[in-house]
Amino acid sequence: MAQKGHPTILLLLVVPDEFTLVETDLGKELRELQPALLSRRAGRGYLGYLRGQKERVLGTRGQKRVNRPELVEAHGFDTKYAMHAARLGYQGLELLETGRLTLPMGEPERSRVMAIRTGERTFEETIAEIDDVEQRLAEALERTPLPPEPDRATPWPRGEAHACKARDGGSSPPGVLPTE
Numbered sequence: 001m002a003q004k005g006h007p008t009i010l011l012l013l014v015v016p017d018e019f020t021l022v023e024t025d026l027g028k029e030l031r032e033l034q035p036a037l038l039s040r041r042a043g044r045g046y047l048g049y050l051r052g053q054k055e056r057v058l059g060t061r062g063q064k065r066v067n068r069p070e071l072v073e074a075h076g077f078d079t080k081y082a083m084h085a086a087r088l089g090y091q092g093l094e095l096l097e098t099g100r101l102t103l104p105m106g107e108p109e110r111s112r113v114m115a116i117r118t119g120e121r122t123f124e125e126t127i128a129e130i131d132d133v134e135q136r137l138a139e140a141l142e143r144t145p146l147p148p149e150p151d152r153a154t155p156w157p158r159g160e161a162h163a164c165k166a167r168d169g170g171s172s173p174p175g176v177l178p179t180e
Helices: 007-012 025-032 040-058 069-075 079-098 109-117 123-143 155-167
Strands: none
Touching: 007 040, 007 079, 040 079, 040 123, 069 079, 079 109, 079 123, 109 123
16 A cells, blocks of 8 residues: 555654654564655555545535534534645645655644634635645646656565565565565
């Protein structure tokens, strides 16, 4: 999933040490693979997830019934979905423009997404902001210095071994390359 640029998985690889409660040797090795995972493909992942969240906020994509009725009643729309759409856009921009992801999200972007989440922004203002960050993210995909795809040369046999080790509770099955 990290190779495919899944935003949630990529964020797990950049959690600051002070917010990491437990780090195994396997987890540390996986986090060390992060530079090889950052690519335009990851940026496309952020853009795709942003668009999916925006469509749910607008009601043009499935799962409309999972709206949080309390948020819709209080603010007229699902502010949590909307916040995630904006967050994905800002994080995708950071990834494409700097080649890194920062947690917690920096200012002023963090305050902007929290204003959406708490209903301080109207639906119209929120959609305008999501549209703006979506456009900026699409443009950043065209000019980013990141490679088109993750580096599949050296680390991926290790990556596959990590996936097997994680699945099997720390032991690699026969035929999988060792991580040492």
